[in-house]
Amino acid sequence: MDSQDTVQVTEPHPGVLLITLNRPHVRNAIDQTLANAMDAALTRLETDPRLNVGILTGAGGHFCSGMDLKAFPTEGVPVVAGRGLTGLTRARLRKPLIACVEGAAVAGGFELALACDLIVAADTAFFALPEVARGLVAAEGGAIRLPGRIPYHVAMGMLLTAAPLPAPDAARYGLVNQLTREGQALDTALTLADRVQAHSRDAVHVTKQIVRDTRGLDDHTAYTVQDPLSIPVFNTTDATEGAHAFTEKRPPAW
Structure with missing residues (x-):
């Protein structure tokens, strides 16, 4: 699968760029090919004057399961120089980016969502940072961003025990902007994107x-x-x- 296959880019509404992670057989796990393709998509969002808002989602009923652990021993962490995981987690994007989450947003996948400006999630989705269970650290924003987004002890519980956080609880803590029924997150994200781009x-x-x-x-x-x-x-x-x-x-x- 080449880079154009691993990330699909479309314009479902004028001014909106939909970026879809497309490795559904591994819950859209991130390898270096996907990382480079997503970085190219984000560059398109930033540089194309016709585009105002981006939406990031995943194919096959899941957002993203994080770094591809099978590829990790040979490829390392799939970062883009100066811009972090997939060119997003350490980037300074001007244009708003909405995470559209169905299913799992886990490890680096959750860190991608945390790097977005708004989060829409289905009520069956869940978030997790299980890095400690793999001998790793949530080093692409998880340990930095999460304790400032939800109550400290809830965040530390996720970081230190690898416990998942169901989307309804995430919404209750204010992490999710809009909670939808399963399968409806993208429609809601598109509506939200249009609301954002209606402004200056x-x-x-x-x-x-x-x-x-x-x-x-x-x-x-x-x-x-x-x-x-x-x-x-x-x-x-x-x-x-x-x-x-x-x-x-x-x-x-x-």
């Missing part, structure tokens, strides 16, 4: 950058980081159009 592209990009760049900073430092990013937005044609559209009670024409 510049405002969305800058908002995402502010959140990322100010995380963990004290208020004073955060404002010094935020202001050079946010102040120019108030002087854009989008800002003027947004105000006129509100006053005239019509949709904005970005």
Whole structure:
């Protein structure tokens, strides 16, 4: 299976790039070929001016089971230089990315979901970080991101015991934006993507950058980081159009 087969890329709605991990026989486990193909898909999302939002999902009823352990002894961890697992976990993407989770999002697969901006999950899906059971560490964002997303002791329970977290519990803890019935996650993710891209592209990009760049900073430092990013937005044609559209009670024409 070549790189074009392991990751399928389509545009189901104008402005939306759907990236589908396509190794269903191994629950979309990540080898280096898949990693390189996904990195290429993310590059397309970032560089194509027609695209506003990405959706990441998996084929065959599962999101992703993480690193392909059969390939690991010869290939190592399937990272892309400077961008992490599949070119995502350490990347600084401008455009929003939605994780669309059915079935298992496990190990590196869960870390991919954690690297996305929004998560839609079926009520039968589950998340897990079982690296310690394999003599490994959740080093592509699991140990860093998860304790800040759900209660600390719940996160540590997952990290230290390899216990799975069912999607309904993840939603209850605020990790999942929208919970759907099995098989309906993609439709909901597409609706969410359209809601995001209905807004000013510049405002969305800058908002995402502010959140990322100010995380963990004290208020004073955060404002010094935020202001050079946010102040120019108030002087854009989008800002003027947004105000006129509100006053005239019509949709904005970005």
